[in-house]
Amino acid sequence: MKKPHTIFLKTGISVLGWTVALLLFFPILWTVLTSFKTEVDAIAFPPSFLPTQWTLENYFEVQERSEYFTHFLNSVAISVGSTVLGMLLAIPAAWSMAFQPTRATRHVLMWMLSTKMMPAVGALVPIFLIFKTAGLLDTLFGVTFILVIANLPIMVWMLYTYFKEVPADILEAARMDGATTLKELFYVLLPMSLPGVASTMLLNVILAWNEAFWTLSLTAIKAAPLSAFIASYSSPQGLFWAKLSAASTLAIAPILVLGWMSQKQLVRGLTFGAVK
Amino acid sequence: MSGYQMKRAARFALTPSVVLLFIGMIVPLAMTLWLSFQYYNLLNPAEAGFAGVSNYTYFLSDPAFSQAIINTLLLVGGVLAITVIGGILLALLFDQPMWGRGVVRLLVIAPFFVMPTVSALVWKNMLMHPGYGIFAWIAHKLGLPPVEWLSNSPLLSIVMIVAWQWLPFATLIFLTALQSLDTEQQEAARMDGAGPFDRLIYIILPHLGRAVTVVLLMETIFILAIFAEIFVTTSGGPGYASTNLPFLIYVQALLQFDVGAASAGAIIAVVIANAVAIFAIRLAGKNLTA
Numbered sequence: 001m002k003k004p005h006t007i008f009l010k011t012g013i014s015v016l017g018w019t020v021a022l023l024l025f026f027p028i029l030w031t032v033l034t035s036f037k038t039e040v041d042a043i044a045f046p047p048s049f050l051p052t053q054w055t056l057e058n059y060f061e062v063q064e065r066s067e068y069f070t071h072f073l074n075s076v077a078i079s080v081g082s083t084v085l086g087m088l089l090a091i092p093a094a095w096s097m098a099f100q101p102t103r104a105t106r107h108v109l110m111w112m113l114s115t116k117m118m119p120a121v122g123a124l125v126p127i128f129l130i131f132k133t134a135g136l137l138d139t140l141f142g143v144t145f146i147l148v149i150a151n152l153p154i155m156v157w158m159l160y161t162y163f164k165e166v167p168a169d170i171l172e173a174a175r176m177d178g179a180t181t182l183k184e185l186f187y188v189l190l191p192m193s194l195p196g197v198a199s200t201m202l203l204n205v206i207l208a209w210n211e212a213f214w215t216l217s218l219t220a221i222k223a224a225p226l227s228a229f230i231a232s233y234s235s236p237q238g239l240f241w242a243k244l245s246a247a248s249t250l251a252i253a254p255i256l257v258l259g260w261m262s263q264k265q266l267v268r269g270l271t272f273g274a275v276k
Numbered sequence: 277m278s279g280y281q282m283k284r285a286a287r288f289a290l291t292p293s294v295v296l297l298f299i300g301m302i303v304p305l306a307m308t309l310w311l312s313f314q315y316y317n318l319l320n321p322a323e324a325g326f327a328g329v330s331n332y333t334y335f336l337s338d339p340a341f342s343q344a345i346i347n348t349l350l351l352v353g354g355v356l357a358i359t360v361i362g363g364i365l366l367a368l369l370f371d372q373p374m375w376g377r378g379v380v381r382l383l384v385i386a387p388f389f390v391m392p393t394v395s396a397l398v399w400k401n402m403l404m405h406p407g408y409g410i411f412a413w414i415a416h417k418l419g420l421p422p423v424e425w426l427s428n429s430p431l432l433s434i435v436m437i438v439a440w441q442w443l444p445f446a447t448l449i450f451l452t453a454l455q456s457l458d459t460e461q462q463e464a465a466r467m468d469g470a471g472p473f474d475r476l477i478y479i480i481l482p483h484l485g486r487a488v489t490v491v492l493l494m495e496t497i498f499i500l501a502i503f504a505e506i507f508v509t510t511s512g513g514p515g516y517a518s519t520n521l522p523f524l525i526y527v528q529a530l531l532q533f534d535v536g537a538a539s540a541g542a543i544i545a546v547v548i549a550n551a552v553a554i555f556a557i558r559l560a561g562k563n564l565t566a
């Protein structure tokens with residue numbers, strides 16, 4: 001049986017913990033609630049916590065006014081596209097370095113990490129000029145391509161740390177049984193490191209979905225994903241917070257769910273395997 | 277398959293990634309370097325050619341530059357201080373047994389998944405708006421005049437927004453590190469009569485060293501490059517009060533079309549980022565290798 005004072009302590013800590021958590025979560029909760037308010041309700045002062053009249057109108061109007069769904073699909077295309085392309089490049093690279101390391105492997109890994117240290121703005125001018133010349137500005141292909149490059153180091157690193165945990169003997173055995181390298185990859189390595197492969201993909205989808213430097217600089221109307229499109233709500237004409245909230249809620253909801261699903265593996269990915 | 281063929285396959289598998297990263301990183305960097313020594317203005321194509329270091333002297337002597345440097349460092353320093361100290365405190369709190377810890381954890385980590393443009397706009401409009409925002413309402417309740425957050429303290433406001441996004445990241449990393457702490461060691465320390473404070477100083481904080489290093493490094497990389505939050509809230513203003521280096525370069529290149537000066541600024545930004553990263557890695561060296 002628990003001592004009474006442990007229960008008191010646990011209650012106190014729970015109250016404190018929940019208070020802090022709700023305060024941190026409040027801006028998101030507030031956005032979701034505001035998305036169901038009328039515009040008048042949204043700027044009521046003093047604020048009304050719950051909508052006095054629940055409405056879905058904002059969600060419809062956001063679509064009518066601005067082709068919201070097109071931007072949503074752009075976000076899906078860019079994040080899924082860059083993830084699939086990135087995996088096609090990163091899986092062979094990580095396999096190579098994890099199972100056939102050479103003297104250069106360590107240096108290649110460090111070099112890849114160091115490319116993340118370079119601020120994106122260092123490459124902005126030439127990339128902008130190249131895109132302008134090649135007609136890649138405001139195209140889905142262009143921005144997807146850039147995001148593949150931007151996130152490739154993280155993908156290779158993450159997969160590398162997961163592949164390292166698969167015993168080389170097992171791959172060796174498959175090879176003895178006559179498996180080709182591709183078969184070895186598809187039937188042995190990938191199934192064995194499936195959680196790692198899945199969380200690498202999830203992290204990449206999250207990073208690409210939320211990316212806002214390249215999308216703001218390289219897209220305008222046609223190819224703008226949500227991260228860039230939402231910025232158009234920063235113009236000061238009129239207060240349309242309920243619509244901003246509806247647009248925001250739809251933009252963050254899918255990624256919030258993916259993030260919650262993968263939070264444990266995320267730590268490892270974001271720290272390049274240094275914290276597990 | 278022979279060992280030789282295997283090695284060839286491995287090299288073949290690695291090449292595309294290396295080549296792509298090389299093209300995507302080194303080539304633009306080299307072009308930026310080259311452009312930084314050229315007169316190149318998209319609005320004034322007549323004036324072209326070798327510029328020597330004049331782009332650098334132009335960029336460095338621009339009063340906006342020194343302000344942008346100071347703002348960049350304040351932004352990084354402010355957010356790091358808040359998130360590391362706050363993150364350790366929150367991780368210690370959420371490591372305690374409590375009811376509904378799983379849900380609490382989900383609530384705390386959530387802000388990290390919100391795209392920067394959304395979090396900045398939500399803070400700008402619904403929290404910090406001096407007329408209708410929640411902060412104005414709180415000030416009103418306390419009998420204080422509302423604060424004009426983004427016009428009077430633009431940099432502090434951006435620090436708050438960015439810290440809100442990154443505090444969950446730091447908390448999550450520290451919490452993960454805390455949970456790998458050896459409970460037996462803690463128990464032994466308790467048996468030996470170490471109080472909670474002693475255990476914090478001599479066991480828990482040293483154990484967090486590696487995690488702190490990683491958080492400092494990762495956040496520095498990302499916060500040196502903060503862009504979208506400034507883009508949608510203050511556009512760097514009023515004046516240059518909230519312009520950081522990436523934003524200044526963006527304005528120079530894509531709004532004023534001065535490619536040469538923007539490139540010089542970009543090279544300076546790369547040098548600063550690398551200097552900070554090397555400094556941080558040196559400082560952290562023993563933590564990461566241990």
